[in-house]
Amino acid sequence: MKSPLLSLPGAVSAEGVDEGVAGHYGDLFREQRALADGTGFVDLSHRGVLTVTGDDRLAWLHLLLTQHVSELPPGRATEALVLSANGHIEHALYLVDDGTTVWVHVEPGTQQALIAYLESMKFFYRVEVADRTDEFAVVHLPAGSIAPVPEDVVVRETGHGRDLFLPRARLADLSGSGPFGPPAGVLAYEALRVEGHRPRLGFETDHRTIPHELGWIGSAVHLQKGCYRGQETVARVQNLGKPPRRLVFLHLDGSEVHLPPRGTELRRAADGPDGRAIGFVTTSVRHHELGPIALALIKRNVPVDADLLADTTAAAQETVVAP
Structure with a gap:
């Protein structure tokens, strides 16, 4: 579904799963700075949107999701996961209840499954x-934004900003002079996501990712709620073991023009580019202040002070999930 905002001056379409909305509008770093300053908006209209209605909606979702939602107050945002029977992450849901309806947005193309x-x-x-x-359509306003939101629009507000469930017909009314200020592309949004160490389904996850590896315990997984599919794995890792991998934040060598793409294997710098792979890059971006940065999954037992190589690019790690 192609966004009408791609017709705005300077708009360049994003690629991959984010295709259909603007990757940027001609000035990536300016757009990042605007979001960091609490101005502008991001068109996330490619994301899937679903609703759950009915008297049993919260009690029913509580049985299926990793998050405690049976008593979710109207207007309080939360996030939750759907796990496989083996505890692997299958879906990530970003939701809010408006008193009669649970509104959810999910990764592009995942809503049907x-x-x-x-x-x-x-x-x-x-x-x-x-x-x-x-x-x-989902439209994101950054933290600190004072842009007014129409009263009839459902809002999901978190510490990272506000997600609006905007009637799709109103997308065409948004522009640089519109109610939310100038647009910023998803590349700017992703840069701030990586800076904030926030995992994303399909980027930081693969077919065997469990919540502990990404630090989703607490924000998306409640440890004192009733049974749900995959809970046995969550409880076992929480009480008896440790996750096999951990999420890290990487500072990439700024002298390299090339950003290592998702899936680039990581090795210890001491072992050289021919050493044994100990993880892989999940998301890499260019940040307006930090330069090239990335998130990655590495083996839990890799020392926290070990210098790494992403292919041939030097990478210094910061701990996100403690080993």
């Missing part, structure tokens, strides 16, 4: 699940 799973688990519960992606 999520809806299929939810439909299979309805049983006798009084709930209705709907794909609203054709009707509503």
Whole structure:
């Protein structure tokens, strides 16, 4: 679904899973600085949107998700995961309840698989699940933004900013002189996400990722709630073991023009480029202040002070998930 904001001057389409919205509008660093200063907005209209209605919606979701949502107050934002039976992450949900409806946004293209799973688990519960992606678009306002939001728009507010569930027909009204200020592309949004050490499904995850590896315990996984699929793995790692991998933040050598793409193998610098792989880059970006930075998954037993190589690019690590 192509965003109408791609017709704005300077707009360059994003690539990969973010295709359909602008990667940038001609000045990546200016857009990053604007978001960091609390101005402007990000078009995230490529993300999937779904709603859950019905009297049992919160109690039912509580049984299926990793987060405690049975008593979620209206207007309080949270995030949650759907795990496989083995505890591997399958879906990440960003949600808010408005008093009658749970609004959720998810990674682009994942809503149909999520809806299929939810439909299979309805049983006798009084709930209705709907794909609203054709009707509503996600627009992000950064933390500190004072832009007014129409009263009829559902807002999901966190410490990172506000996610608006905006009627898709209103997207065309947004521009540099619109109600939210100048637009910023998803590359600027991603740079601030990496700086904030926030994992993203399909980027920091693979087919065997468990929540402990990414630091999603607490923010997306509640450890004192009832049973859900995959809980046994979460409890076992929490009480008896340690995750096999851990998320790290990398400062990449700024002298390199090339950013190592997702999947680039990591090795200890002491072992050289032919050494044994100990992890891989998950997201790499250019930051307006920090320069080239990245998130990566590495083996838990790699020393926290070990210098790394991403292919041939030197990388210094900062701990996100403690070993």
